[in-house]
Structure formats: structure tokens, C-alpha cells
Amino acid sequence: MDYEAFFTEALDELKGEGRYRIFAELERRAGSYPRARRHGVDGPDEVTVWCSNDYLGMGQHPKVLDAIHDTLDRCGAGAGGTRNIAGTTHQHVCLERELADLHGKESALLFTSGYVSNWAALGTLGARIPNLVILSDAGNHASMIEGIRHSRAERQVFAHNDWRDLDRRLAALPKDQPKLVAFESVYSMDGDIAPIAEILDVCEAHGAMSYIDEVHAVGLYGQRGGGIAEREGLMDRITVIEGTLGKAFGVLGGYIAASAALCDFVRSFSSGFIFTTALPPALAAGAAASIRHLKESAVERQGQQDRVATVRARLKAVGIPVMDNDSHIIPVMVGNPMHCKQISDWLLEEYGIYVQPINYPTVPRGTERLRITPSPVHTAEDVDRLVEALSEIWSRCALSRVAVAA
Numbered sequence: 001m002d003y004e005a006f007f008t009e010a011l012d013e014l015k016g017e018g019r020y021r022i023f024a025e026l027e028r029r030a031g032s033y034p035r036a037r038r039h040g041v042d043g044p045d046e047v048t049v050w051c052s053n054d055y056l057g058m059g060q061h062p063k064v065l066d067a068i069h070d071t072l073d074r075c076g077a078g079a080g081g082t083r084n085i086a087g088t089t090h091q092h093v094c095l096e097r098e099l100a101d102l103h104g105k106e107s108a109l110l111f112t113s114g115y116v117s118n119w120a121a122l123g124t125l126g127a128r129i130p131n132l133v134i135l136s137d138a139g140n141h142a143s144m145i146e147g148i149r150h151s152r153a154e155r156q157v158f159a160h161n162d163w164r165d166l167d168r169r170l171a172a173l174p175k176d177q178p179k180l181v182a183f184e185s186v187y188s189m190d191g192d193i194a195p196i197a198e199i200l201d202v203c204e205a206h207g208a209m210s211y212i213d214e215v216h217a218v219g220l221y222g223q224r225g226g227g228i229a230e231r232e233g234l235m236d237r238i239t240v241i242e243g244t245l246g247k248a249f250g251v252l253g254g255y256i257a258a259s260a261a262l263c264d265f266v267r268s269f270s271s272g273f274i275f276t277t278a279l280p281p282a283l284a285a286g287a288a289a290s291i292r293h294l295k296e297s298a299v300e301r302q303g304q305q306d307r308v309a310t311v312r313a314r315l316k317a318v319g320i321p322v323m324d325n326d327s328h329i330i331p332v333m334v335g336n337p338m339h340c341k342q343i344s345d346w347l348l349e350e351y352g353i354y355v356q357p358i359n360y361p362t363v364p365r366g367t368e369r370l371r372i373t374p375s376p377v378h379t380a381e382d383v384d385r386l387v388e389a390l391s392e393i394w395s396r397c398a399l400s401r402v403a404v405a406a
Contacts, residue, residue: 018337019359024348030060034378038354047354048382050372055220055328056300057377058250058290067289068251072282079278083267087278095288099255102218102226102291103241107263110255110284112276114215114244117254118143119150120272121242122182122211126151128269129178135169135208137161137183137194144182144213160187163198170206179208180239185228186216189363189371191329196229200237209239219248220301220328225294249294251287253279303376304328311374311383318391319401323369330372331358332390334399340368343393351389 014020026049027037034049034057058064071091081087092110099108111117122144126134132153136144139160148155159165161183170179181203183194196212203210214227222230227243229235240262245253256263267273294300308328315322315332323331334340340357347353355370363369372386394401 018341024354024356026354028059030065033057033060034375034382036354038348045352047348047352048378048385049354050374050378050386051355051370052373052375053216053247054250055248055373055375056250056294056304057375058219058248058294058300061250061290061293063289063293064250064286068282068286071285075281077282078280081278082274082276083278084274089278089281089284091281091284091288092278095253095284095291096255098288098291099243099257102224102295103230103243103257104226104235105241105257106260108255108257109263109267109273110253110279111273112253112279114242114246114254115143116272116276117242117244117256118213119147120270121240121256121266122147122180123150123272124266124270125180125209125211126153126155128265129153129180132178132180133173135166135179135181139187139190140182140184141188141213141215144184148182161192161194163195163202166199167202167205170202170208173206175207179203179206180211181208182211182213184213184216186214186327186329188216188329189331189358189369190323191325191327191331193228193326196232196234200234204237210237211240211242212238213242215242215244215247215254216327216329218243219290219294220304223298224296225291225301245287245290249287249290251290252283253287300376304374307374307376307378307383311372311378311386314383314387315390316402318387318394319403320387320390320394321400321402328373330374332370332372334368334370335366337365337368339397339399340370343390343397344370346393347389351385353386353389 025039036047036049037044038047079087079089096108096110126132134148134153134155136148136157137160138157156169158169185194200210217227219225221228229238240256240258242256245251312330321333323333337359344355344357347355358371359368
């Protein structure tokens, strides 16, 4: 087999479909976000980032940076190994306590990323609980899907956010069969929010465990940033809450929060935990500082919500097709991969605005989009420039606009 030819042909096919991904080489500068330096073929220039998951700008918050600098100076760079072998530091233990407190759970378990926490936790529960069936929302993230597949447990996929379909499926299973329902609170591409209370009602009626992915909600919703489940007063009813430290908290890592026994079970049996080098203690300290700050401060959350409402209203006012939802994510619908990539390129090259195109397989074919994530550190001038740029490009391309309500 000509391996190189195979690789090249596959890549050429992606390019021909307009789905080949080109990464902008960015250099974030503390204190300047959402401004960043882009390193391009013509040298560096400044861009404004509109698609980051650092939703609140906590990646440059002084408390976070101070904690990282202090711990780095005192403890050095790495953790020294896996958590089982010399890698459990005081910073990891403190961070897990903060996370357990954030979600009102007995315990929490830290992983190196949100992807790993989903893959490891769902994979371990599915593989180790005899006869477990996992019911997974059709819109679940790849990390959840991969964890469930890896477990080799029986699995069913229920219609997206459809608690009635879930109820029917659970009712058809034997009453004494172990069951786990896995779903997200905020779905990252459409920005829609799950009917958490209804799903929990169904889980409880059929004796099923519940597993919620709150990665796009922690830090952003709830009185202390515990997510949608905290906002709706439902955390105590959920078996496992999974989250990330790399989005609203601005650092790196993933975690689960649950009962002490469940966390210890995953800690003891998960290869994704046992054999992975621990997060650097400086990053753990920075994440803990971010969580502590957002437990007490609503300023960042309110600022983001205000900015999201402004951007959404301004885009709608000029007829840009925006998918409606109740979250902080603003999908601008394009519907064609080539057009989506072209618009992204024009925004970057002509206006200094960075919004990465979202194409298949991240979203279904025909629903290609730009995913805009306003933050409290985007200024009114940033909003003006974004709206004007998109309006000009829409006119240039003669793309359909949505009628503005009278």
C-alpha cells in the first residue's frame, strides 16, 4: 500500500469539500484579550478573537495569574508523575475540594481535560457496572460517545432533549437492570439547553443514574457558577456532574463531582486516570483561584450575559441569520462549507476578526456556521466592528437575510 498517497488523497477530499481545517496561529497576550497577535505568511498582525471558549476572560485574570506564578515559583513546573505515583500534590487536593463544594457533592475527581473526564468516567462506569445500559442524548459530545463506546456497555441513543423518548426507552427496560442517562446542559454548537428537571424526573421514576456534562455552563450560570443545574436548583438530584476547567474557568483540566464512593470507584478503576500524568500543580492552583473568584463574583457572568444579548440583537437587526437559543452561544448560520470558510477568511484577512468556521462532522451537513462567543471583555467598539463586517460580507455574497421584526 502507498501510505503517503492514501493520506494525501484523504486530505485532498477534505479540501475539495471545503472541510479542511486551517488553524490560525495566535499569540494571546495577558491583559489584552480578546486582542491577540496572529502569525501569518505576511508577518504578525492584530486580530480580535470572537470564538474562544475562555468565555469570561478568566485566562488573564490577575488572581488566576498570581496563583499560577506563586505556585510555579514554589513548586516547579510538573507534577512529577501520575496521581498514583508521586503526582498527587496539595494543589490537586485543594482543587478537588473546591469542585466538590461548587457542586454540593461529597467528592470530585480531577482529570487532564474535559474530554478525558468524560471518556474515563463513562468508560469506567459502563465497563465495570454489570449489565449497565447507557442511554445517551443524540446531541452528546464526541468525548461522551467515545467513552460509552469504549465501555462496551449496552447503549441506546434517545432523541435530542426529548425526555418523552427517554421515558419510553427506560420503561421498556427491565426494572432491575442498571441504567445511566448521559446528557449535556448546554450543547455547544446550537446553544440549546436541556430540560434537566424533566430528564431527572424520568431517571428517578425508572431508577436510573444521571450523568450531566456541564462543560459549557460551569462558571457561567448559577449563583456561584455551578452551571445550569445550580441555576435551576437541581444539583442534588444528579448522580454525576462533569465539567471542565478550560473554558469559563480559563485554565486546563476536567473533572467529575459525585458521591465519595463513585469518585473513588472511578479513581480506582479508570485507566484514563491511573496512567495519566497529573496536571501541573501551578495550573491546578490557577483553576482553584478562578473557581473561588467566580463563586463570589457575578460581575463577569452579568457582563457576559449583557454582551451576548447586545450582539444577538445587533445581528438580528441587520438580518444576519442567528439561531435562537437561551444560552451564551450565538450560531450564525451559513449552510455551506465553502461559503463558511470564505466568510471566515474574509473576516480574518480584511477586518482582523477571528471566527473559526464550523463544518461537518462537528455539525450536520447543510448547517455550517460561525460560532460567536461574546465575552465581558469585548468592547462596544468590538461589537460595532463585528456587526458591520458581517453585514458587509453578507451583502457582498448576496446571502439571504432574515426579515427584521417590526
